[in-house]
Structure formats: C-alpha cells, structure tokens
Amino acid sequence: MSISYLFTSPRLGFRLWQESDLPQFAEMNADEETMRFFDKPLSQEESKAMMDRMNQTYADRGFCYFAVDLLETGEFIGMIGLGWKTFDADFTPCVDIGWRLDKRFWNRGYASEGAERCLEFGESIGVKTIYSLATASNLASIRVMQKIGLSYLKDFDLPDLVRSEELNPCALYYIKFA
Template structure:
C-alpha cells in the first residue's frame, strides 16, 4: 500500500525512518513525557512500539506519522490515526493521538498536526467519526481534544490496564465527520 505524507505550513507528517527511533525513545523513555501512561518504555519497548506504528502504516497507508518541522527539526514527535485494536463500548473505531518531544511543546505543533490528521481522516478516508481518549489528569491532552472540536462522551476503563490501576479510568472524546 502506498505510504502517505501530509504537508502543512510548518509541519510534515511522514512515514518512519530508522533514525527516528532514537528521538522517539527520548520521549518514550522520559518519565515526564510518559506520566499519563502506565510506564516509561525501555529502548526495546520503544522500538517495538515504533514497529507497530510502522506496520499499521504499511498495512493501511496511514497511521501514527512522524512529525517533522518543514526546514527544521527532522523529528518533533508522532501524531496520527490508528485503528483501535481492543474492545470497548465505542469500538471499532479510529483514534487520533499524539506524542510531542518536550523541546517542541507549546508551539502549537500537536494541534497543527492533529488538524492535518483529522483532515486526512475525514477527507481522504471518509471516516464517520474519530475518537480520542486520555486519563483525567492529562489536562493538556483533553484540552487539545476540546480545541479540535471533540466532544466529551463520558469515561471508560481502559481494557489494557488491570483493575485498580491508577490510570485505568480514561476520558473519551468523539468528533463526528460533520463537525470536522
């Protein structure tokens, strides 16, 4: 399947390259960046996560792309769309998500890249809805969901986290195609 790249005024969302693994690990191995996830990742876990993202792109032509500054930093994070591989009250569904490196935060990159991904999801893929979710404590993430026009739809227990895990409860946000 052909691999898609998306181009905006400041950013490019592109397929993965081998040199992306090191800066991805800088995010996935950083306790502050991963504070709303179950744990920081080892280098092997981060590389395996990248491989899953790459495999999704290879299978579908789209997924979690690497975010690159046009004419600048070759890696500022990852943003994209993904088929949710587990069951919940809102699946099957496509989610949007993001991880931006600490050095690139507070520049509007997550919002700009997410808008590009949403435009692709609704325009090219003709999705009827895109969802997003995060822990209640991840204020920056759910505020971005709201800025993107997503609407809160309650909460749910993440099925990949065990009963009693402090991050198991997640907030769900939805964006139907007509509002994108």
C-alpha cells in the same frame, strides 16, 4: 537528502518511520515526564516495535501515528496521527487520534496543529468517526481534543491501564464526519 512527506500542515511534516528516528523516539518514550499518563516508559526495543507497528498499520490501513518533523528545520518532534484501537470497549474497534511530542516542543501549538491536519487526512480517506482518549487528569491532551473540535462522550476505564489505578478513568472524545 530531501524528505518526502505524506502531507504537511503549516509548520509540520508527516511521514512514515525511519530507522534514524529510533534514538530520539526511544529517548522521548523513556522520559518519565513525557510518559506520566501511560502505563510505563518504553525501552528502546519497545519503541522500535512501536515504530514497526506504525509502518505496518499504514501499510494495512492507510494511516498511523506518523513521525512528525518541523518543516523549518527538519527536526523530529514526535508523533501525531491516527491509530486502530481494538481493546475491549463498546466503541471499539475504532480509529483514534493521538499525539506524543518530545517535551522540548510542548506548549507551542504543534499538537493542535498536527491533530487538526490529521483529522482532515482521516476525513479525506473516508474515516467517518474518529475517537480520542486520555487519562482524565491529562488536561493538556483534553484541551487539544476540545481545541480541534472533538466532543466529550464519556469517561471509561481503559483495560490496558488496569494495573495503574491513578491513570483511570480515561476521557473519551469523538468527531463524526458527514
């Protein structure tokens, strides 16, 4: 069976979520190291709900955090894409760009490559400004933001992380398209 991608980058294919992604996605989301900059690891049910939300976001808005495969092998490596943020802040509601990769695929340039391609995708569908946020101590994600051309805006406390003092503040980056 050949996979139909919504778009690709040189090494990555971007697609909607399928039921077959759940075992690997749930395993990734349950991993303490992968989830160390999030409120908590996710259960299989929470991972399934996230997949469903992403497909619904795509149906509603034309973008989501996409399931991402290596084109060479077809192997699922995680998610990269655009999200819709509505938490209470002076810059929301907004489109944000984010990524979460299985740790077996870290430090290979996939997050940067995929995020650059998702910025192009966002611009192509008419998004004017894209934000990105990460816990200020998440230096790997901040390096990706800088590498793909986002500019630092400010630090802020993410309301979703109020129970986790060590995760705030978050760094906020952005890019505007002409």
